[in-house]
Amino acid sequence: MRIAIVGPTYPYKGGGAQHTTELAHRLTAAGHDVVIESWKAQYPSFLYPGQQTIDVPEGEPYPKTRRRLDWRRPDGWVAAGRRLRSADLVVLAVLSPVQVPPYLGILLGTARKVRVVALCHNVLPHERKPWDEPLMKALLNRVDGVLTHSGQQAELARTLTRKPVTTVALPPHLPARSPARGEGIHHRLLFFGIVRPYKGLDLLLRALPEGVSLTVAGEFWGGIEQTRQLIAELGIADRVELRPGYVAADEVPALFARADALVLPYRNATASQNVWLGHEHGVPVIATRVGALADNVRDGVDGLLVEPGDAEALRKAIERFYEDPERLRAGVRAVDPEPFWSDYTGALLRA
Structure with a gap:
């Protein structure tokens, strides 16, 4: 044809x-x-x-x-x-x-x-x-x-x-090569990809527990000053690393290697590669029950699922993750495409 x-x-x-x-x-x-x-x-x-x-x-x-x-x-x-x-x-x-x-x-x-x-x-x-x-x-x-x-x-x-x-x-x-996988617990989470309001970064910032850091890596489609202001208001500037801008493919493995989990706090979604991307790098995924995200996370096995739009529920899920992060990491498997x-x-x- x-x-x-x-x-x-x-x-x-x-x-x-x-x-x-x-x-x-x-x-x-x-x-x-x-x-x-x-x-x-x-x-x-x-x-x-x-x-x-x-x-x-x-x-x-x-x-x-x-x-x-x-x-x-x-x-x-x-x-x-x-x-x-x-x-x-x-x-x-x-x-x-x-x-x-x-x-x-x-x-x-x-x-x-x-x-x-x-x-x-x-x-x-x-x-x-x-x-x-x-x-x-x-x-x-x-x-x-x-x-x-x-x-x-x-x-x-x-x-x-x-x-x-x-x-x-x-x-x-996904990338054809096998990416490097991180070792040990870093007490650092990753938010990855284009930053837009529906992806719920503000909820994740409000949910970030004490003692846990966050890297935000991706292009901001507006709202970066509001994000910086929210970080300052929450008093978490020492625990949040902003890396605005496109992340080249050869920089992605290092980002995931220093993260304990990928967090997808989306308010709504259709389909996304990010769950599979996290698993490809050996990282559990904490995500909301929206779109196809919930279809690709095995709750309690290779990640955790929470309801969307609820910062307190997200905080509890992160705290639950850190009770035994190695258990969820052991459950992560790369997807067969x-x-x-x-x-x-x-x-x-x-x-």
Whole structure:
């Protein structure tokens, strides 16, 4: 089958780019002829405040990649659609409603001569704008099928379209190498990844017990001054290390090696790689019962689960963790990606 995936890949960074790249590799290994239609300019900087591209790949780049799409060039969107008319399947990787106008331009160019699936990492953003829902309705009602990564996201998609919606778990796209694993108890926790309000860093700061330190590593999408102010108000500046900015792949193992646990205090979530990332580095995960986080943490075996939005419950979970941290560390196992990818590619092709 000739398949075109439209989405970010190297030199773009992050989970969306890693997923697009790994999906192309997996479909190619299954015998399909795959091309990635990617971006030379994906978002205006005022809509994506973080670092967009990187110099060193986060995985093996996919060779058959065309980087021609530009958010400033609608003519290029339509031209991409014309190029894709020879494909048997076009997969639109949807990470944000900001992508909808280019994707509608691509659909205009295909002239409905090819089947199209919208692969929705998020059906709607965690922090929504008034135009998000109308944009997503416009896109989802013009494709042939929708793929989501959780039942909750599937239900949301069905409120926006009557097109078929398929659900399958997001598969792991993790570093191929075996990372270094930490030894001993450091009395230090890790919050890792882009910092946004829905991820609940403020709850974790309020929950941090005496004698426990915290490293916060990742890009702040606004709110860093409020975070510093909260740290000062709580009197924990001597125990909180802020490392704002993109964390390069070769710096990640050292971060996890000095942490006793990864904490994911999200208020809400869809799917996330971070539980698997923590386990890949031999680190237990303390997470809230939201989205797919709860599906990937075995409560009391390789991590602990708490209800979202409750700083006191989170504090008690951290204290419970430190009663016997080695027990949970012993329960951590790296995930086997193969069954997840087999299910995922099969579901995508059926969608």
